Amino acid sequence: MQFGIFTVGDVTTDPTTGRTPTEGERIKAMVAIAKKAEEVGLDVFATGEHHNPPFVPSSPTTLLGYIAASTEKIVLSTSTTLITTNDPVKIAEDFAMLQHLADGRVDLMLGRGNTGPVYPWFGQDIRQGIPLAIENYALLHRLWREDVVDWxxxxxxxxxxxxxxxxxxxxxxxxxxxxxxxxxxxxxxxxYYGDGFFANHIFWPTDHFQRLIDLYRRRYEHYGHGSADQAIVGLGGQVFMRKNSQDAVREFRPYFDNAPVYGHGPSLEEFTEQTPLTVGSPQEVIDKTLTFRESFGDYQRQLFLMDHAGLPLKTVLEQLDLLGEEVVPVLRRELDGKRPAHVPDAATHASLVAGRKPEVVA
Structure with a gap:
């Protein structure tokens, strides 16, 4: 079981101080967060990709390459690489280069993104989002597996x-x-490809993502990659912790209430009831995260969003200490202990090289 964090790289005003970090400060903070994640024993650091304010991670492989030079173990990933508006040739080149620089500590998550205007910025039509995703990945898949490609x-x-x-x-x-x-x-x-499926269920109710994951598992088995419960599933989540749950709620509330994405909408209490967001003590985070297995079955990767909504770097680093010291060791023990022997771990470069995951070329 892999545990880690993902960032969307938002530049947001701290509602408690009125201070907005510069873009440079936010970028450097993301680097510090990645290094801290490795220090506290997490397995994965992932960054989003955005090409519009108030976000800064427009070049994920540049950021991850920089982080690779100052880390040793942590897997470097993305929490969306835009398969629709990036050229598959450039994705193939960039991530292969990053693989070499990071000695294999690299994977990536492909997605269509949630910013509609990005399509015309890169010469594409949002109405073709699904066909773009399907065709571009078909090409990317071949570029990595065939030395010479006609397309x-x-x-x-x-x-x-x-x-x-x-x-x-x-x-x-x-x-x-x-x-x-x-x-x-x-x-x-x-x-179809026998790849992983990541459900970033940070905004919508559980039953919506159950349907998507159940579909993925059934079709994974249909295409001959293994049984449905051997499919490779990742989940998102959001947490904010303090030793005392009342302190966590009191401190996080102004950030939640003013967050660019979900602020000025449902109350903190309504949102935590209906989504995976947990605001409370480390034990409450453990208890709620353990329910994910009940909803989705055994899964391989759990990523948490922790550095958003204007939270200062000092606070995020404190959150990572709690996550690494008090939460992840318990989750790892509990979830690994319950996983049947025939259900695989998350893929790593070493396991793929050793041939532990069967390769099916389309």
Missing amino acids: QGKFRTPLQGFTSTPRPLDDTPPFVWHGSIRSPEIAEQAA
């Missing part, structure tokens, strides 16, 4: 005798997660 598609110029460089480390492409909050077509795509 004819709908959305980009043809390729003739093209070789993507560098080649993937050890001739082994990075593991791919397909992230979605609403699209059964993406769950189907993940199942």
Whole structure:
């Protein structure tokens, strides 16, 4: 079982002080958070990709390459790489390069993103979002597995005798997660290739994501990658902790109430009841996170969102101390102890090189 954090890289005013970090401060804070995540024993650091204010991570591989140079163990990933508006050739090259720099500590999560205007900014039509995701990944999948590619598609110029460089480390492409909050077509795509499916269920109720994950598991088995319970599932979550739950609620409330995404909507209490958000003590975080297995079955990766809504860096680092020292050891013990022997761990570069995950080429 892998545990980690993901960031969306928002630049948000702290509602308790009125101070807004600069873009440079926010970028450096993300680096500090990644290094702290490794220090406290987490397995994964993932960054989003955005091309509009108030977000800063427009170049995930640049950020992750910098972090790779100052870390040793933590897996570097994305919490969305835009498969619709990035050229698959550039994704293939960038992540293969990052693989070499990070000695294989790399995977990525593909998604369509949730910012509509990004499509015309990069010359695409949002109405073609699903076909773009399907065609672009079909090409990316081949670019990492075939030394010479001839390609004819709908959305980009043809390729003739093209070789993507560098080649993937050890001739082994990075593991791919397909992230979605609403699209059964993406769950189907993940199942078809035998890739991972990540349900970032931080905003919508559990039953919505149960349907997506159940579909992915059934189709994973249908395509011959293993039994449904062996499918590779990742989940998102949000937490804010203090030793005392009342202190956590009191401190986090102004950040929640003014957050750019869900502020000025449902109350903190309503939101925590209806979504995975947990605001309370470490034990409350443990208790609620353990219910995810009851809802979704055994899964391989749990990522938490912790550095958003204007929370200062000092507070985020304190949250990571609590997560690494008091929460993750218990979750790891409990969830690994309950997982049947035939259900695999999350894929790593070493496990893929060793051939522990069967490869099915489309």
